[in-house]
Structures are given as structure tokens and as C-alpha cells.
Amino acid sequence: MLEKRTPIQIGEAVNRVMKFKKNGSTEWVSINESFGRFLSDDLRATSDVPHFDRAPYDGFAIRSIDTSEASQSNSIMFEVVDHIGAGMLSDKELGPNQTVRIMTGAQMPVGADAVVMLELAKETSQDGKKYMSVKKVHKKGENVSYRGEDAKEGEVLVSKGAFINPGIQAMLATFGYDKVPVAKKPIVGLYATGTELLEVHEPLVPGKIRNSNSYMISAQIQRVGADVRYFGQLPDDFDTCFEAVASAIDEVDIFITTGGVSVGDFDYLPQIYEKLGAEVLFNKVAMRPGSVTTVAHLDGKLLFGLSGNPSACYVGFELFARPILRTMLSIDSPHLRKEKAVLNADFPKANPFTRFVRSSLTIEDGRLVVTPSGLDKSNIIMSLAGANSLMILPGGTRGFEHGVEVDVLLLEDQTGNQWPW
Amino acid sequence: MLEKRTPIQIGEAVNRVMKFKKNGSTEWVSINESFGRFLSDDLRATSDVPHFDRAPYDGFAIRSIDTSEASQSNSIMFEVVDHIGAGMLSDKELGPNQTVRIMTGAQMPVGADAVVMLELAKETSQDGKKYMSVKKVHKKGENVSYRGEDAKEGEVLVSKGAFINPGIQAMLATFGYDKVPVAKKPIVGLYATGTELLEVHEPLVPGKIRNSNSYMISAQIQRVGADVRYFGQLPDDFDTCFEAVASAIDEVDIFITTGGVSVGDFDYLPQIYEKLGAEVLFNKVAMRPGSVTTVAHLDGKLLFGLSGNPSACYVGFELFARPILRTMLSIDSPHLRKEKAVLNADFPKANPFTRFVRSSLTIEDGRLVVTPSGLDKSNIIMSLAGANSLMILPGGTRGFEHGVEVDVLLLEDQTGNQWPW
Incomplete structure (x- = not known):
């Protein structure tokens, strides 16, 4: 007996799911553990940068006024009264024609307002005293990095939701986070x-296959930035499945099952949702693969019933579960990033449904080129290994030719997209 | 007193470092911890996939010969002798005009060589027996997935060095790893x-800044796929630095210091290398930033003396340390991936040195476009936060105009490049 299901459009399915999106929460972690996480708050400058006037080069700090008469034929001589490295402070206040030898990053001595670069300075010594002479007029501020030049205290430097990369790590350290x-x-x-x-460690037996979807989805969950709580495998038995699902829901933020959502005779997820009292948002989507994806909602939690078919499962997760999780991670472009690419294959056969084809996206002479990463049979996991993207082939009455432009969704990317695409 | 250093070309510097590349070693981790790691051996199929003949769709397994007379006007009737789901086996051997109701993924019963899809089957029952009739000739093998169709036992499916993504996780599970x-x-x-x-938690004081390079480099090391052992900060004091470096080298595979490599008066790394007896491969490279990068070699280990300047430090790591680490991770394209992009800014001023400009790489209508991610002042860490690439501007006598094609190095990418670029 075939249950009758009415497929809805992909956009409508995404909208129904995203109605239940919610914000996540914040945790404070050590800066040593923050790489690869997402900022849950704007990163503000907690001080000016630099926070003191400093020398951007090795050289001699001077009073610029002392060089006003300098020229190729009129060398101005300074007495070197101190010598400081980065992190050191001079206790000297510069008087007329006095200078402090200064290293990159060191604070400008009191009175100094310019730095003579090492290349332009001639060093001499006499009677145990050191001198420096220069033949060029220096303006006030020449070769000085002023306080606040790079960032002002209070300024927002990186927005909430940013993926913490090495550059942001450097900023976090700079501002004392x-x-x-x-x-x-x-x-x-x-x-x-x-x-x-079968479990992964079990030997193969006739009629059975090892569970691969759980490992695939676990990796997809981790790639998105979330944590997995894997409860194990369930047999196709209604009562066992119901008890297991009912008791696990409380421990998690969202819940995913793989398999059991088709209209096959042993597919119990629909009845389980019904018995739980969950509201089914949809149970069929006009797309390939993944048409039997079912999503339900129970007491503020989303339950994703993904197909047991590996590629349908993969696509269902990326389209529907990903944006919910990315939203909880403070990211305001939570959907897969969509770009245009040149199709590097022929798809002569028309298909009434929008297809998501596992693909390999490459760059040739600065242009994106997309190639299907394997036969697009829905039971083949092989093509998933080489996939870094999903090509979107809209449903319709015609095929697609080598060289046309198609939309692709990037799988290994932190940029993301807002909705609608 | 300025030490005279002779800059070498970038390619030559990379070659000198890569002469000391070595292979890493293997460790066995649970499949649950393998996402994001790199395969250290080829992934081979440990069995055929599928490992038995199976139904790719829900339907009725039949002997195709029984449909040879079927037509729109001649419906062929079968007795349904069994009913199996995925993972179940039928103990029935099909006789003439017998069929087994079969679910997607289930093993074909003995005697069956085709599957009638559910949509083409008409189900009836009479006297407590079930029947199915079909009006279409089915060929031998129709709707059957044969053993080994997707992969043959022993076949190499993914090569050594591959980044373990969700698709590869699925394959690892399928093959019992x-x-x-x-x-x-x-x-x-x-x-x-x-x-x-200063340490990150310390308040700012005049003349001092917080150490940001260590956190930046730690993140770069993690992004490459390696582990960091951070030993802390050292003052600009020769003996302290020497003792610290000498005793730390033994505990690590490669060693990085930031700062202390310029020709400033407090830069001790060159003397430390000398006292250690290390062979200095180079101490100046014809590039900006990063020209004072120093690399030395001691008893099979590479010592990277990166500049204390954040952007020079960043670039020095990516160009010279990254390929060494990626090689140890079994990756045969260990260098930064190089692609072409359209320049989205003007660089009117010529520069004699090849520049690596921190940039933001975007895609517009399927084309890579590259924009500098901030003022390219070498003391500004701000621009590193938005950088996902380094634009290469070759040294020479002319500037670069908006719209020209330039090379870019991708920082957030697992693909990589071989050498030379």
C-alpha cells in the first residue's frame, strides 16, 4: 500500500524549516582553543593600536625642527643620548640636536616627532660620545606610527559569526582576549x-551492508561546526525505534535519523513522528536525490528524517539541517554558498526534478569549472569522496550541454549564503 | 653596525628548504576521530560493492524469462511467495511465475534476475494468497545492482594524502575501517x-605590546594539520634564548621562532644558530614582506626563524614551513594552491621586490576576483583577519592596474600545489 505524499518545492521546504531556526548560546574558551570556532560577539578593539607612538623602522628618533636647515651640503649633527630596543623606554627627553637610537616597534622618546631611517644616518663617535648626522629635512611625523593609527579603542573589527582564522587569532591576542x-x-x-x-567492525554477511551514513553525517555535522551525539543503530522495528528516539531527543539540540522515511513497508519514521506528537513540516520534496526527506517539529526541536540512501542523506543534510546549525553558530549566511560555474560534462537527458549532482569544482584560468564526481547513481558512495560541491540542474524539459553556466553549491567553505540563493 | 646579507630568490629559498623535506609516520585512529585528518595509505576496497546482487528499488524480484510474453494486452501474473526488507534474506528459490516482494537494498532471491518496479506492478489477492501482475517484458538484469558494480575488491579508491571528508568517511565505514x-x-x-x-592576559604598558604572533602561527600550524608545542616568550637576551632553543629542539619535528632575525641590535637568532652548529640555508629572501626570514638546518631538523613582524611572519610560514609540514602529512601537493584572479585594485607604484599582498578572494559570475584585504602596512594585523589569500605582485619596474590578471595563493584550501608553481 503506497502512502500518497505531495512533494513541495525546495525553497518552500527550506522556509518551513527555517521558521524554527533559533540562536545558539555563547561559551568562553581559552584563546588556545578558539581557532576554527565562530565568534558569538563582535570583536572590539579594547585599546588603540598602536597604543603609543612608535617607530615603524630601525633608526634615530629626533626633533624634526632640528633638521630644518639640513641639505646635501649641510649635514646636521645629533648627539646620541640613548639606545632602546622594542619594549624598552627611554628616560631621556630630547633637547636640541639630541637623538635616541631606536629599534622597530619601540616607543618614541619624549620630545621626538620624527625618525631618521638607518640608511640616511651617518654614525660617528668622538671622545666616547656617539653622534649621528643627516642631510635631509624631516617633517613632523615622518616615520612615526601614531597611537590609534591602525585601530581605535571601541571600534568593531570583526563581526559576530566570523570563523576564527589565524588573522583573527592575532587580533584576539592583540586585544587581550x-x-x-x-x-x-x-x-x-x-x-x-x-x-x-552492520557495525563498521563487523564482517560482511549476505544481504547486509555496513552502516556508512552515520559516519558520513557525523563528518558533515563536524564540518558545519557542530557536535555529534551518536546513539547507534536501530533495527526496523517500530517499538524499539520509538522508545529510542523518544528518550534521546531531550539530550540534543536537533535530532537526525537516517533511513526509515521512505514509503517502504519497514519505514517507521512517519508513524514515530505521529506518536511523538510532532508536527511534520514536509515529507516529500520535489528534488533528486533526497525527495523523501522528512522534517518534523516537536516542542521547539527539529527532527530530520533523512533518507537511508547515502547521497539523498548527504544532500538532505546540507540543504535543510546545515542552515539551522549554522544559525545556532551565530552565522548570518547559514546556507551553502552558491556560485556560477561552467559545466564540464553533458547531461542530455531532461529530468522533471531539480537535481543536486555531487561534483568536483576546479578553477581553470580563474574560472570555476564543475564536473560530476562520479556516476550519479543514488546508491554509490564513491562519488561523494571526490565531491567538493553540488551542481544544481534545474528540472525541466531539456538537458544540459557541456559549456553552459550552472549554479554550484560549495561544500568546503566558510563563507556561506543568505536565503534565498 | 649593519650585517651584510645577500637576498636569494623565492624559488631558490623554497628549494633549499625542501631539500630537507621528509615523510611523516602513520598512526591508527578510530574512524570516529578520522574526519579532517589525512590518509597515510591508499584506501582500498576490502570487498566488492555491492557485495551481493541487490535490488536498487522497491519492487518484485522475478525470473525475467517469465515476462517474455508480456504486453499491454497480455498481463503476466506471479504468485508472491515472500516479502523481504533490506537486510533480510529470502529462503525461497523462485519457480516459474513466482515472485518475492523486495525492498531497496535487499539481496536478490535465488533464481531471480530482474526486478519489477512498484509502479509497474499490479497487486491483487485471492483466497489468502497474494499476486502481482505485469504487462512489460523485463530483460535479464533489469533493475538489479550486480555484485562489484560500484567497486571491486582490491581497487584503490582514494589515494594516500587525501583529506578525509564526509564522503571518504562513508567509504571507510563501508569497507570496515x-x-x-x-x-x-x-x-x-x-x-x-x-x-x-606581553602575555595575552597582561594589561598594556607603555612601549610594550601583547604577543600576537604566537597565536597567529599556532592557528596557521593547526590549519595546515599539524600540532603546536608552544614554549612561551623569550626576552631579547642571548643566553636565555640559546638555552631555551637548544633544549626545546629535541622535543619537536620542526622548530619555529618569531622575532629576533632582523639585523637589529637585539636580534640574536643568527648567533644562536651559529652556536648550535646549525647550517643556515638562507637569511634573506628577495620578497616583501618576509625578507629577513631565516631558515637553518640542524641534525635533520629545520629551524625557521620568522620575522617578528606579523605579516612577514605569516607569509614566511606559508611559503617555507607549510610545504615541509604538508609533506610530513603524506600530501604530495604540499604548497599553497596557486590560481589566477582579476585584480580589483590599483597598485600604481612599482616595487623591485615580489610582494605577497594579504587579500580577499571572491567569486563574481564564476570568476576569481582578488582585493587587498587592508592597507599593506607590514605592522597592521587587521588586514590578516579578512585575508583568505595572498596576491603575488612580481617585482619590477611597473605597477599593476585594476582589471589585470594576477596570481593568488589560496590560504583556506586543502587542494594545494606541487612545485614549481
């Missing part, structure tokens, strides 16, 4: 269903 | 030198 406010990783519960599933 | 051979993370020792440096 030894603890960093990052988005707490949402916890994703995961069950695999299917009597045909 | 509950332990996965991954490249052991090289350990990178790290010291920051500079009397001007």
Missing part, C-alpha cells in the same frame, strides 16, 4: 535505522 | 622572542 566568546557547538543527535546495517 | 591509517601530526615547536612582548 585570553578568553574568547564563541558560539557553543549545537549538539546533534544521530540514529541510523535499518535491519540491513 | 574501524581504525584508519592517518598521517601522524608533526609537532611544531614555537617560541616568541622580544622584550616588548
